[in-house]
Structures are given as C-alpha cells and as structure tokens.
Amino acid sequence: MSAASAAGQALTARLTPAQRRASALVKLSALALLLIVWHFVTVTEIVSPFFLPKPADVLRNFIRIVGSGQAWPDLKVTLFEFAIAGPIALVAGGLVGFLVSLTRYGARVFEPIISSVYAIPIIIFYPISVMALGIGPESKIAHGALFGFFPICLNTIQGFSRVDPLLIRLAHSTGASQRQLFWRIMLPAAAPTILSGVRLGLMLCFLAIIGGETIASIEGIGHRVVWYAEGMQTGNMFAYIVFVVLVAVIMNAALSLLEFRKGRS
Amino acid sequence: MTPLSFRSPPPWVSRALVILLLLVLWEILGRMGSQLFFSPLSMVATSGVTIFADREVLEALRTTAWILAIGFGLSVCIGLVLGLAVAMSRFTYQTFLPVLLLLYAIPQITVLPIFVLYFGSGPASKIAFGVSHGLFPIAVSVVAGVQGIKPLLVTSAISMGATRWQIFRRITLPYLAPSLFTGMRLASTATLLGVLLAELYVSSGGVGHFTRRFGESFQPDKLYALIAALSLMAILINETMRMLERRFSRWT
Amino acid sequence: MTNETGRGAMAETLIKVEDVSHVFPAPDGGGEVIALEGIDIEIGRGEMVSLIGPSGCGKSTLLNVIGGMIAPSQGAALIGGARVRGPRPKEVAYIFQESALLPWATILDNIKVSLEFQKAPRATRDQVAREALKAVGLDAFATSYPHQLSGGMKQRAALARALSLRTDVLLMDEPFAALDEQTRMIFSEDLSRLLANERKTILLVTHSLAEAVFLSDRIFVFTSRPGRIKAVLEVDEPHPRSPAFMTSPKFNDLRNRLYELLRDEVLAAIGKDRQGLA
Numbered sequence: 001m002s003a004a005s006a007a008g009q010a011l012t013a014r015l016t017p018a019q020r021r022a023s024a025l026v027k028l029s030a031l032a033l034l035l036i037v038w039h040f041v042t043v044t045e046i047v048s049p050f051f052l053p054k055p056a057d058v059l060r061n062f063i064r065i066v067g068s069g070q071a072w073p074d075l076k077v078t079l080f081e082f083a084i085a086g087p088i089a090l091v092a093g094g095l096v097g098f099l100v101s102l103t104r105y106g107a108r109v110f111e112p113i114i115s116s117v118y119a120i121p122i123i124i125f126y127p128i129s130v131m132a133l134g135i136g137p138e139s140k141i142a143h144g145a146l147f148g149f150f151p152i153c154l155n156t157i158q159g160f161s162r163v164d165p166l167l168i169r170l171a172h173s174t175g176a177s178q179r180q181l182f183w184r185i186m187l188p189a190a191a192p193t194i195l196s197g198v199r200l201g202l203m204l205c206f207l208a209i210i211g212g213e214t215i216a217s218i219e220g221i222g223h224r225v226v227w228y229a230e231g232m233q234t235g236n237m238f239a240y241i242v243f244v245v246l247v248a249v250i251m252n253a254a255l256s257l258l259e260f261r262k263g264r265s
Numbered sequence: 266m267t268p269l270s271f272r273s274p275p276p277w278v279s280r281a282l283v284i285l286l287l288l289v290l291w292e293i294l295g296r297m298g299s300q301l302f303f304s305p306l307s308m309v310a311t312s313g314v315t316i317f318a319d320r321e322v323l324e325a326l327r328t329t330a331w332i333l334a335i336g337f338g339l340s341v342c343i344g345l346v347l348g349l350a351v352a353m354s355r356f357t358y359q360t361f362l363p364v365l366l367l368l369y370a371i372p373q374i375t376v377l378p379i380f381v382l383y384f385g386s387g388p389a390s391k392i393a394f395g396v397s398h399g400l401f402p403i404a405v406s407v408v409a410g411v412q413g414i415k416p417l418l419v420t421s422a423i424s425m426g427a428t429r430w431q432i433f434r435r436i437t438l439p440y441l442a443p444s445l446f447t448g449m450r451l452a453s454t455a456t457l458l459g460v461l462l463a464e465l466y467v468s469s470g471g472v473g474h475f476t477r478r479f480g481e482s483f484q485p486d487k488l489y490a491l492i493a494a495l496s497l498m499a500i501l502i503n504e505t506m507r508m509l510e511r512r513f514s515r516w517t
Numbered sequence: 518m519t520n521e522t523g524r525g526a527m528a529e530t531l532i533k534v535e536d537v538s539h540v541f542p543a544p545d546g547g548g549e550v551i552a553l554e555g556i557d558i559e560i561g562r563g564e565m566v567s568l569i570g571p572s573g574c575g576k577s578t579l580l581n582v583i584g585g586m587i588a589p590s591q592g593a594a595l596i597g598g599a600r601v602r603g604p605r606p607k608e609v610a611y612i613f614q615e616s617a618l619l620p621w622a623t624i625l626d627n628i629k630v631s632l633e634f635q636k637a638p639r640a641t642r643d644q645v646a647r648e649a650l651k652a653v654g655l656d657a658f659a660t661s662y663p664h665q666l667s668g669g670m671k672q673r674a675a676l677a678r679a680l681s682l683r684t685d686v687l688l689m690d691e692p693f694a695a696l697d698e699q700t701r702m703i704f705s706e707d708l709s710r711l712l713a714n715e716r717k718t719i720l721l722v723t724h725s726l727a728e729a730v731f732l733s734d735r736i737f738v739f740t741s742r743p744g745r746i747k748a749v750l751e752v753d754e755p756h757p758r759s760p761a762f763m764t765s766p767k768f769n770d771l772r773n774r775l776y777e778l779l780r781d782e783v784l785a786a787i788g789k790d791r792q793g794l795a
Binding site for chain 2: 238
C-alpha cells in the first residue's frame, strides 16, 4: 500500500463492488427518468406532439420503417456512396502518406501543410462538389473521400515517422534489404497508428456522406431525415433519426473491430 | 537514408516552395479547364476583392463571426463545467464518462433537423449546433487532463493541509491547462464546422449561405474566393490556438 | 520479540502508537489483507527511527497512520498526547519516494504554495522558503523548474519543502529509493547533520540496511505480512555521523544482525509468493 492510494485516488482506480452497483443504478435510473419524463410530457401534451412525439410512437414508427424495408433503398444509396468513397480515401491517404514518409525530410515539409488544411472545416468545400458534380451520389462520394483522406494520410505519416530508430538500426545491422526493412519492420511498427487513422478516416467519410445528403441531396439516409422534417412529419423524423444513429453506431463498432483485430496480431 | 548531393534547404523553405507550386498549378489548371466549375487563382483573387467590398457578404461574415464567437464561448464554459463535473470523483468519472463518450459518438449531423425544429432557422439554432460540436472536445480534454494528475501530488497537498478549493486552484487547474487548450483548439474547428453546417442547411444567412448561393448560381470565382478566405480564417484560428497550447504546456 | 530499547524510552515521548491494526480489502476483489497487527511503539522527541521489513509488511501504512492519512481499523496514533484524526500539517511533514513537486512552478514557488496549504502567514512565506532552500544548498536553483533538476536535487527540494513547514515530525517514505548510490550516500550524510542541528523527530521507511543503520537511533524490524514488530535495534552513535562510521566494526555488526533478523522474513514473504504462483 503506497501513500498514493491513501488520499489522492487515481480516477481510473477500481470502484468497490458497492460503488459499482451504485454507478449502474445511477445510469439506469437516469435513463428511466428520461423516458418517464419524455412519456409524461408528451402524453399530457404539455409539449406538442409536433415538437416531440411520444416515445411509444417513435418506437412504433421505427419498427415500421425498418420492418417494412422502407429504409432499404436510401440505406443502399448511402452504403454505395461509402463503398466507393471509403476505398478512395484509404488508397489516396495511404499512398500520399507513404510517399511523403519515404524520407524524413519529406515528412517534415509536407506534414505541417496537410495538418493545417485538416484544420479547415472540410464541409465548406462541399458547395464546390455540388456545383461541379451535381446533387447526385458523385458529390457525396467526392466529399466523403476528401473528409476521410486527412486522418488516414496524417496517421500514416505519423506512424512511419515514429518507428523506433533503434529497430531500424537493428535491421540494418543484420543486413536486411530495403524491402525486408519495409515489410518486416516499418509497416508492422507503424500499423497500429495507421489503422487507428483508417478507422477514424472511414468513420468521418461515412458521416460526411450523411452530412452531404442532409445539406443537398435527393436520396440517401441523411436526406430522408430532412425529407420528413420538411414534410412536418416529426414522428417519422424522430424514428428515422434513431435509425440513422443506429446505423452510424453499428458502422463505428464494425470499424473499431477491424482496428482491434489488426492491432493485436 | 540516401545521402543527398546538395544540402537540402530548411524544411520551411521547401514548404513555401511547395505551396507556391500548388498556387501556380491552380492558376494553370484554371486557365486550361472549364471556366464553369473552376477559376484560376488570378480571377479568384480579383473576385475576392469585389465580394469583400460587397455589403451583403461583409454582413454575412460578421454574422458568422459573432455566431462562432458565442458558440465557442458557450462550448468552453459548458464543456469545462461538464468535464470538471465528470472528473470530480472516481465515482462520477466511472459513471458518467461512458455516457459522455456515448453522446460524443452520436453523429450530430443527423440531429441537425431537430435543432432547427427547436431553435428555429435564425442564429439560435446555429449557435446551438455549433455548441453541440464544440462542447465534447472540451469536456473530454478536460477529463483527460484531470485524469493525468499524479495522485501523489494530491496526497502530498492533503498532508500539508490543503483544502479542496486549494487543490483545485493550485493543482487541478494548472495541470489541466494544456489539455484545456488542446480541447479549445479542437473545439474551435469543430464549432466552426457546426456553425457552417447549420448555415448550409438552413441557408438563411451567414457565410455558409453565401457559399451555397455562389455554388448554385455557378459563380466559381466568388465561391472559391469565399472558401479561400474561410480556410485562411480557420487555419489562423487553429495556429493561434496551437501557439496558446504550446505556451501553456512548456513545463510538460 | 527481542526488545533492545534504550535511549528512546528515556526521552520525552512525542509519538505514541497504541495497538494499531489495519485491514484493507484485497486489490483482487475477494477477501481482506491484514496490513498491520497489534503495533505498539513510542518514539521520543528528536529521535530518528527507521521502519524496515519485507515488501508489503505495512511499514508505509504505519507511516500514514501516524501522518493522519489513513484511519487505522483499530487502535490509534497520538502526537504530543493528542489523537491523530487527520492530516497534521503544523506538526507533520512528508517526504515521498518521488519529490511530488508541481511541474509548472519553480522550486521557490513550490515551497511557497506548500506554505500556503499549511496556512503559514503570508508575509513570511518568501523568506521562509528561501531559508529552507539555503539550508539544503539549493538557493541558486530557486527559480529553476523541477524538470531542470536531477533526481537528487529534486529530492533535496522536497526536503527543503518539508523543512520549510517547520514541523516537529518528518515522515520519510523511501525517500532515497529512486536515487543512485552516490547520491543516497551524500543525502544520508546531510540528513545526519540535519539531525544533529535540529531536534526533528524522523520516521524513515527504507529497504536499505546500510541506510537504516547509518541514520537511525532505533530500527524497528517488521515481520512479513501481517506486519508486526519483530525486533528493535538500537544504534548508539551520536549525530552527525561521518562516512568513517560505515566502515567501523560496530556498523558491520549491527548491519549483520539486522540482516539475520530480516532474512527469515524476506524468505517467508518470497515463499508466500512462490506458493501463490504454484
């Protein structure tokens, strides 16, 4: 027992079993309270159903939208856009990152430029995409690919530049060829950083596509939310938002899984 | 790597050359390609002068700037309070951090129509949407900052008779300053993103509205000029924040 | 229990530990760990006492009970006859294994902040802090930041901070553990000189036999967990002690006796771990 555990507790230190139970209870009761309040204010119509539909209605609409396959055509469009934009972001980001990292000097010249551009909210380029490519899938693909490019590229540069020089010296001392150096040392050492960039980049790409659909589109799951909103169908809009959030959460979980697996091997 | 036969100039010189090359490329490609979607740099620059003389555009810039300022200010205040509340104790940390991260993970863009439904199409919804983007990076950075405090520093302070307030004032606050500035840098970009998203969506004023208008009426020179100005502004804000961040983390 | 108490019992008693036992929940979740069992000791004013024993024997826990940082499951510690119920910043100062200096503040500001914590009068803080730095030979580094100092200098700064609090009692929890051998020697000599000059009562938790013998008036040897006091050794040698003391027959004799006492306990502690592995 060190003195540290006596008074200044680390935030990450384990809770006692009793505290863990209390913690779960607080979370559950907060959720329950939220639902109860939501139900109460809507059932009594303190809040107009136009602003906030009843939780039961949202659930019913959600089941109808998902169950009837009504959401499928829009989801297909969005996934199609992602299926093209994602790989473009991946290949372009990885390739540029790799080329820039070929020399330490290249990384020092280009990395600040790329990270500065990344500070720009990329959404402001979207009107260019729409102007040049129209409001169909093409503009979303371009926008998504651009959004996904940056984290992938930056993490690739960072991954390669932070390979322990000792490992490289070790490889040289054993007479490894350039090819062996890359495949056996550089890539495995940089992989975790690159993969977390890939996860973030693909997720941002997906969200950028939904964002593009929300702002200017005629189809896709992002557009459908707007469509319901403009049609004043608040009940359907809420249900559909739940659906889109769920899709995004599943996408995020799927991408995290990839990083987790690859990162360990 | 391979020894170079000449001495390479310092990186910033090459960097400037690269940027110059890109600008030249912009000019050449602009002159070669279709003038419908793309404009050479020279034209964009001259349009830039005209649009920024335009009263309407200036008004829009001013609107966006103050919406951004309010949104950012609110993000910092709310995010700081939220982060400190979550990091207040081991119990609150382990109970509410997962909730915070869950909320952060929700793609805000999907709830944008709800913001418009509740806050209308005026500045309020833009501010609120900006805050919804800026809030989380701050809160999460603050939590991470407090989490990094060495327990021994607190133990030592307690042994010397420090009160809770003194521990907060003398240990927690200075310790989390660098993280707070990191959070503020991320939040400034995120808030701008949120505000522009809302402006593009409701399209009732502000710079976002004008980019959309110039795009839809096929005026690439004006569109590019506006975007270039916005980009410069974003980079400037980011670099200022980065400088502050470095200033406050000299001891780390 | 072989009791060889001598001088310590003669002096005016400052610290009293009465039948202290401490139990805490096992870190792996199940069950409890008995850290201390039935500790009864008295320490005189101006005495220098070492607590030595195998890892996990509860010596740091005992230190924290005396410092008011841990409330014992049973029994109590008393300082100057008053029961310890919490931190006693006016009477007790700590030195930890790490310096615990605020990294963003200069050495001087660190000490001034400590004096603020202790509620020392504002007007005197600067002067007190500078005097303390002078006492440990760090006055030239008042405006340096902790990361600019070596490990030994940081511990010296921590010592200055503890001295500036002007407490009767100094609790040292393995203060030399992170230092290299040469630095430890110099530090020990300094500490011995300090003992000769000021009548501080010091409790030192250490793993080093040589350190314990060189610095202490009395050495409390702990058993392996649950920690009890196995023996008390007395070192009858006036402070300040010179490096020559370290090569004397008396020193070697004491060191060997200490080693004999500890050997079984360390073996027992390791044996327990081995069983745990099997």
